[in-house]
Amino acid sequence: MSTASPASPASGPVNAPQPAFPTEDSGASRRRLPGDLAVWFFILAELLAFAVFFLSYAFARARDVALFNASQLTLDLNAGAINTLLLVTSSWFVVRAIQAVKRDDKAGGVRWLAAAMLGGFGFLVVKVFEYAAKFDAGITLSTNTFYMFYISLTFFHFMHVILGLVILGVLLANTWRGAYGRDAYHVLESGGAYWHMVDLLWIILFPLVYVMR
Amino acid sequence: MSYYTAANRAWILLLLATGLTWWLGESGMAESASVPAAFLMLGLALVKGVLVIYDFMELRHAPRMWKLLIVGWLAFVLSMIALAYWTGLR
Numbered sequence: 001m002s003t004a005s006p007a008s009p010a011s012g013p014v015n016a017p018q019p020a021f022p023t024e025d026s027g028a029s030r031r032r033l034p035g036d037l038a039v040w041f042f043i044l045a046e047l048l049a050f051a052v053f054f055l056s057y058a059f060a061r062a063r064d065v066a067l068f069n070a071s072q073l074t075l076d077l078n079a080g081a082i083n084t085l086l087l088v089t090s091s092w093f094v095v096r097a098i099q100a101v102k103r104d105d106k107a108g109g110v111r112w113l114a115a116a117m118l119g120g121f122g123f124l125v126v127k128v129f130e131y132a133a134k135f136d137a138g139i140t141l142s143t144n145t146f147y148m149f150y151i152s153l154t155f156f157h158f159m160h161v162i163l164g165l166v167i168l169g170v171l172l173a174n175t176w177r178g179a180y181g182r183d184a185y186h187v188l189e190s191g192g193a194y195w196h197m198v199d200l201l202w203i204i205l206f207p208l209v210y211v212m213r
Numbered sequence: 214m215s216y217y218t219a220a221n222r223a224w225i226l227l228l229l230a231t232g233l234t235w236w237l238g239e240s241g242m243a244e245s246a247s248v249p250a251a252f253l254m255l256g257l258a259l260v261k262g263v264l265v266i267y268d269f270m271e272l273r274h275a276p277r278m279w280k281l282l283i284v285g286w287l288a289f290v291l292s293m294i295a296l297a298y299w300t301g302l303r
Contacts (some may be wrong), residue, residue, distance in 0.1 A: 047283070059300075062301030091269050
C-alpha cells in the first residue's frame with residue numbers, strides 16, 4: 001500500500017495513518033484541487049475555446065447533413081480509434097508517474113512519464129500519416145465545409161498534443177533531476193491535468209467528427 | 214476505493230468504451246441505426262469524460278465548484294451536440 005497518499009480520501013482513519021510531515025491538505029478541508037489553481041483557469045479557457053469549435057461543427061453539420069456524412073466516409077476510423085487508445089493510455093501513464101513520485105519512486109516516475117510521451121508521439125505519427133493521405137488526395141481547408149472543420153479542428157488539437165509533449169518533456173527532465181517527491185508534486189499534477197485535458201477533448205472529437213452519422 | 218485502483222479501473226473502462234464506439238462505426242451500426250448509435254456514442258463520451266475528470270484529473274474529491282465547472286462543461290457540450298444532431302434530423 002502507498003504510505004503517504006494525501007489524495008486518497010477514500011481510506012478511513014484506521015488504515016490511513018497521518019503522515020509525519022505536513023501536507024497541503026492536512027488542514028481543515030479534505031477536498032483538494034490537484035496542482036496549481038492557475039492551471040485550472042487556463043484549462044477552463046481552453047475548454048471554452050474548444051466548446052465553441054465543437055458546437056460550430058455540430059450546428060454546421062445540422063445544416064448540411066448529407067455533405068458531412070458523405071465526406072466523413074473518407075476519414076480513417078481505425079486511425080481515430082487507435083489515437084483514442086494512445087491518448088487514453090498515455091493519460092493513465094501520467095497518473096502512474098504521479099503515483100510513483102508520491103512514493104518517492106523517482107525511477108518509476110521517469111519510466112511512466114517516458115511511456116506517456118511515447119503514447120503522445122504515437123498519436124502525432126498516426127495523425128501525420130492521416131493528414132498526408134488527405135493532402136495526397138488533394139483535400140484542403142477549402143474543399144468543403146466538412147474538411148474545413150476536420151482539418152482545423154484536428155490541427156488545433158494536434159498543436160495541443162505538441163504543447164502537452166513539451167510539458168511532459170520538462171516534467172520528465174525535472175523528475176530525472178529529482179526535483180519532485182512526496183512533498184513536491186504540485187507541478188507534476190498541474191502538467192498532468194493539462195495532458196488529461198488534451199485526452200478529454202479527443203474523447204469528444206473522435207465520435208463527433210469520425211463516427212456519428 | 215483508492216485513487217490507485219480507481220485510475221486503473223478508469224483506464225480499462227476507457228479502452229472498452231473506445232472499442233465500443235469504434236465498433237459502432239466499423240459494423241455499420243452508426244449508419245444503419247444512426248440515431249440510437251449517435252446517442253449511445255454521446256452517452257459513452259459522457260462516461261469516458263467523467264472517468265477522465267474524476268479518476269485521471271483527480272477531481273472526484275476536488276472542491277465542488279471545480280468539479281461542477283468541468284463536468285458541467287462536458288455535459289453542456291454533449292447536450293448541445295445532441296441538440297444539433299436532433300435539429301439535423303428534420
